[in-house]
Amino acid sequence: MTAPSAPAEPPPPVRVEATPDGVALVTLDRPGRHNAVDLETAGALAAVWRRFRSADDIRAIVLTGAGRAAFCTGIDRSADVPQPSSPYSADDPLLGIGPKANDLWKPVVAAVEGMACGGAFYLLGECEFLVASEEATFFDPHTTYGMVSAYESVFMAQRMPYGEIARLSLMGTAERLGARRAYETGLVSELTPPGGAVAAARRAAAVLAAQPAGAVQGTVRALWASRQAALAQAVAHAPQLIALGSLPPERQAELFAGRSRDFRVR
Numbered sequence: 001m002t003a004p005s006a007p008a009e010p011p012p013p014v015r016v017e018a019t020p021d022g023v024a025l026v027t028l029d030r031p032g033r034h035n036a037v038d039l040e041t042a043g044a045l046a047a048v049w050r051r052f053r054s055a056d057d058i059r060a061i062v063l064t065g066a067g068r069a070a071f072c073t074g075i076d077r078s079a080d081v082p083q084p085s086s087p088y089s090a091d092d093p094l095l096g097i098g099p100k101a102n103d104l105w106k107p108v109v110a111a112v113e114g115m116a117c118g119g120a121f122y123l124l125g126e127c128e129f130l131v132a133s134e135e136a137t138f139f140d141p142h143t144t145y146g147m148v149s150a151y152e153s154v155f156m157a158q159r160m161p162y163g164e165i166a167r168l169s170l171m172g173t174a175e176r177l178g179a180r181r182a183y184e185t186g187l188v189s190e191l192t193p194p195g196g197a198v199a200a201a202r203r204a205a206a207v208l209a210a211q212p213a214g215a216v217q218g219t220v221r222a223l224w225a226s227r228q229a230a231l232a233q234a235v236a237h238a239p240q241l242i243a244l245g246s247l248p249p250e251r252q253a254e255l256f257a258g259r260s261r262d263f264r265v266r
Contacts, residue, residue: 003171007259010028013028013029013040013044014026014029014044015029018057021077021206021209022058022209023059023060023061023062023206024052025064026062026235027065027066028045028066029066030076031069034114034115034122035066036073036075037072037093038076038079039080040256042093044099045123046101049101055101056213059106059208060107060206061099061106061205062095062109062202062205063108063111063123064110064111064112064113065113065114068114068133068195070113070115070116071112071136072073072116072120073115073117073118073120074094075117075118077187079093093120094122094151097123098123099127100104100224105217105221106217107128107220109130109205110123110130111132111200111219112130112136112138112179112197112199113189113198114137115137116138117139117140117243118141118152121140121153122155124156125155127227128220128223129186130189131190131200132179132183132188133179133191133192133194134179134192134228136179136182137177138168138177138262139171139175141173143170144259145247146255147246150241151235152241153166153169154231155231156187157234158185158227158230158231159188163175164187171193173260174263175263176264177266178266181266190204205262
């Protein structure tokens with residue numbers, strides 16, 4: 001009698017491919033969930049960034065999402081994130097998913113196809129620059145569902161004009177920032193035809209990887225230092241603002257269940 005075969009293991013939520021030219025492609029590989037980040041994905045991302053610190057053959061990284069529907073839609077709403085009982089403590093699994101949060105100073109280029117929203121901004125805020133498809137859209141649903149957009153808006157305020165990030169954060173799901181407008185305001189550095197973001201980002205990353213590594217990483221660190229003081233002060237206020245201004249989780253869930261699909265692309 002043949003023994004039953006072991007069930008196939010699910011594919012990892014983060015896929016890594018390296019090329020001979022020193023570029024690694026990191027792909028959020030949960031297209032069925034619009035590449036939303038659950039706890040396993042958060043841990044996998046952190047592990048990838050930390051592994052790259054010691055990988056001297058990797059000198060530049062492209063970050064993208066599987067498929068063309070979404071780059072990333074933030075935290076997976078099905079994820080159970082236990083919280084400490086103390087009102088002075090909060091656990092946010094997205095705070096550790098970016099390269100800078102994991103002490104990686106190799107340049108990271110984001111390749112955005114489709115939607116990038118909410119918690120995706122934790123990742124985009126720690127990339128050096130963004131390449132996006134003409135079909136890409138950016139939006140922040142927090143206010144629509146009774147949540148304070150704190151970390152997301154703080155990260156993106158470092159790379160967008162104040163009026164643009166204020167509008168993006170406050171309009172919720174009613175409006176999406178189109179790729180063309182994102183390019184005009186400097187959020188996106190290069191536009192590509194649909195499906196072309198990864199190839200364009202890889203070309204740029206190959207140039208970065210060909211430069212002397214110490215000079216490139218030192219420049220990345222210098223650029224980040226120019227923003228770090230303001231970022232640290234703003235982020236310090238985020239937990240209190242979220243606790244004070246957000247609706248209870250059950251009320252957030254009600255608003256999410258009754259969400260409208262109507263929105264305007266700007």
